[in-house]
Amino acid sequence: xxxxxxxxxxxxxxxxxxxxxxxxxxxxxxxxxxxxxxxxxxxxxxxxxxxxxxxxxxxxxxxxxxxxxxxxxxxxxxxxxxxxxxxxxxxxxxxxxxxxxxxxxxxxxxxxxxxxxxxxxxxxxxxxxxxxxxxxxxxxxxxxxxxxxxxxxxxxxxxxxxxxxxxxxxxxxxxxxxxxxxxxxxxxxxxxxxxxxxxxxxxxxxxxxxxxxxxxxxxxxxxxxxxxxxxxxxxxxxxxxxxxxxxxxxxxxxxxxxxxxxxxxxxxxxxxxxxxxxxxxxxxxxxxxxxxxxxxxxxxxxxxxxxxxxxxxxxxxxxxxxxxxxxxxxxxxxxxxxxxxxxxxxxxxxxxxxxxxxxxxxxxxxxxxxxxxxxxxxxxxxxxxxxxxxxxxxxxxxxxxxxxxxxxxxxxxxxxxxxxxxxxxxxxxxxxxxxxxxxxxxxxxxx
Amino acid sequence: xxxxxxxxxxxxxxxxxxxxxxxxxxxxxxxxxxxxxxxxxxxxxxxxxxxxxxxxxxxxxxxxxxxxxxxxxxxxxxxxxxxxxxxxxxxxxxxxxxxxxxxxxxxxxxxxxxxxxxxxxxxxxxxxxxxxxxxxxxxxxxxxxxxx
Numbered sequence: 001x002x003x004x005x006x007x008x009x010x011x012x013x014x015x016x017x018x019x020x021x022x023x024x025x026x027x028x029x030x031x032x033x034x035x036x037x038x039x040x041x042x043x044x045x046x047x048x049x050x051x052x053x054x055x056x057x058x059x060x061x062x063x064x065x066x067x068x069x070x071x072x073x074x075x076x077x078x079x080x081x082x083x084x085x086x087x088x089x090x091x092x093x094x095x096x097x098x099x100x101x102x103x104x105x106x107x108x109x110x111x112x113x114x115x116x117x118x119x120x121x122x123x124x125x126x127x128x129x130x131x132x133x134x135x136x137x138x139x140x141x142x143x144x145x146x147x148x149x150x151x152x153x154x155x156x157x158x159x160x161x162x163x164x165x166x167x168x169x170x171x172x173x174x175x176x177x178x179x180x181x182x183x184x185x186x187x188x189x190x191x192x193x194x195x196x197x198x199x200x201x202x203x204x205x206x207x208x209x210x211x212x213x214x215x216x217x218x219x220x221x222x223x224x225x226x227x228x229x230x231x232x233x234x235x236x237x238x239x240x241x242x243x244x245x246x247x248x249x250x251x252x253x254x255x256x257x258x259x260x261x262x263x264x265x266x267x268x269x270x271x272x273x274x275x276x277x278x279x280x281x282x283x284x285x286x287x288x289x290x291x292x293x294x295x296x297x298x299x300x301x302x303x304x305x306x307x308x309x310x311x312x313x314x315x316x317x318x319x320x321x322x323x324x325x326x327x328x329x330x331x332x333x334x335x336x337x338x339x340x341x342x343x344x345x346x347x348x349x350x351x352x353x354x355x356x357x358x359x360x361x362x363x364x365x366x367x368x369x370x371x372x373x374x375x376x377x378x379x380x381x382x383x384x385x386x387x388x389x390x391x392x393x394x395x396x397x398x399x400x401x402x403x404x405x406x407x408x409x410x411x412x413x414x415x416x417x418x419x420x421x422x423x424x425x426x427x428x429x430x431x432x433x434x435x436x437x438x439x440x441x442x443x444x445x446x447x
Numbered sequence: 448x449x450x451x452x453x454x455x456x457x458x459x460x461x462x463x464x465x466x467x468x469x470x471x472x473x474x475x476x477x478x479x480x481x482x483x484x485x486x487x488x489x490x491x492x493x494x495x496x497x498x499x500x501x502x503x504x505x506x507x508x509x510x511x512x513x514x515x516x517x518x519x520x521x522x523x524x525x526x527x528x529x530x531x532x533x534x535x536x537x538x539x540x541x542x543x544x545x546x547x548x549x550x551x552x553x554x555x556x557x558x559x560x561x562x563x564x565x566x567x568x569x570x571x572x573x574x575x576x577x578x579x580x581x582x583x584x585x586x587x588x589x590x591x592x593x594x595x
Binding site: 386387388391392393394395398399402420421422423424425426 | 463513
């Protein structure tokens with residue numbers, strides 16, 4: 001293996017060597033780590049052991065990477081059912097960090113990290129940031145939320161390990177974001193892409209043109225975004241914008257990222273094994289064809305996860321990337337195989353909307369969720385058919401109900417939605433069942 | 448003393464007023480008067496019809512949400528100050544007018560106002576005491592040329 005480590009442009013870090021492992025070496029490492037993960041899981045997680053026993057699978061039966069197909073899947077519901085610590089594979093005394101999903105309805109999802117896991121997380125973030133061209137001397141404004149959400153703290157330690165100067169500003173307070181960006185000479189930023197677009201506009205309203213600042217790199221994730229958004233961001237802020245992929249269940253941000261070629265997301269395959277499967281049959285699809293991304297952790301100690309169904313639809317981008325990395329790439333995530341919506345970085349299920357509507361109305365009205373991207377911001381509209389139950393001759397009364405519906409949706413999902421009351425029978429139904437979700441956001445595939 | 452009024456929920460979008468009117472026309476039902484309360488997001492079409500029960504049926508069958516409300520029709524002198532006298536009676540009684548609209552027919556120097564009151568019975572009592580002429584449903588239909 002030969003590569004040039006050039007600290008001047010910082011295109012990779014010494015640890016990035018794992019991005020360039022020869023194929024055979026990488027697969028051997030994966031197999032070795034998968035075996036260890038399986039044994040650890042089988043021996044320490046009762047839930048998983050029962051599940052494997054019921055399928056008659058033992059860890060020692062795993063001889064090749066393809067044998068992973070004999071293992072059971074893990075679903076989000078499994079994490080809920082085992083709340084809070086049911087999938088932990090180590091004693092709590094070894095867990096040094098807990099994160100959790102917001103869980104506005106029902107139980108949140110809890111994830112734990114050992115000291116080793118923290119090192120792994122730091123490592124993949126460091127390699128992620130290095131892949132974008134970030135290096136020692138960069139000043140990173142980390143505008144992901146700090147707290148139970150994995151975004152803020154996840155980015156934080158990896159960026160420090162890379163040698164960047166981290167400004168742990170967290171999310172919100174756009175006035176201060178712009179002021180610090182300008183006064184601190186910030187060169188890189190991490191947040192959701194829609195929040196960054198808001199910052200571009202907010203800066204303009206304060207008389208600060210982001211193009212005139214030293215800012216040069218943006219690391220954006222936690223929600224789907226498109227090539228059009230990338231073009232807009234790169235043009236309006238004069239930076240390069242990179243898509244970072246991750247999910248709390250697996251580790252948080254840092255499962256993969258785009259490199260300087262901006263052509264697909266490299267998955268850190270030494271730590272995460274991925275499969276692309278037909279979401280209906282669970283069978284693998286040929287390289288290059290679309291399917292559901294299924295992830296298995298290879299190094300996680302506190303909470304190893306076997307074959308996690310992400311419900312994210314993507315495909316393998318065949319061939320080696322121009323950057324030279326041997327770790328494979330997947331296309332940017334455009335859609336999902338379930339009904340979960342990601343709106344401004346928040347996961348929303350139609351079932352949450354139903355629960356909210358039922359708080360106001362006695363029976364569930366026919367409704368439809370429409371998601372649009374207006375001025376590059378996600379907007380959610382909920383069309384609700386008016387029933388005799390809520391209809392009143394008084395304008396003020398109807399407006400009061402619309403307001404109550406709006407409050408209920410916001411307090412349940414955390415997202416403010418436009419409530420549109422519509423006439424009965426106007427929401428399109430298919431086979432008697434109303435079409436619940438209309439996602440009109442246009443997200444382009446990587447070219 | 449009370450008149451039945453139909454209220455129909457409408458989306459505030461082009462073409463949405465025509466449908467209920469067409470439904471009534473097809474059923475051969477004449478609209479005596481109507482008014483439209485609208486906001487940016489929706490409208491409430493309020494109708495007075497002689498065959499209000501039949502109208503409610505055909506509208507609901509066509510998928511509309513219909514509410515029957517009771518309103519009061521008051522004869523008002525068709526001259527400056529004519530309406531003021533009636534309004535003063537209602538206001539002094541402490542009854543709140545939720546909305547009102549004028550009827551399309553006039554007869555003998557009188558026009559007709561329709562009131563929706565938060566306390567209909569108390570309002571009627573005040574109007575009668577104050578000397579206002581309240582029309583019964585039959586009188587109203589007759590004036591509108593829809594008598595039996």
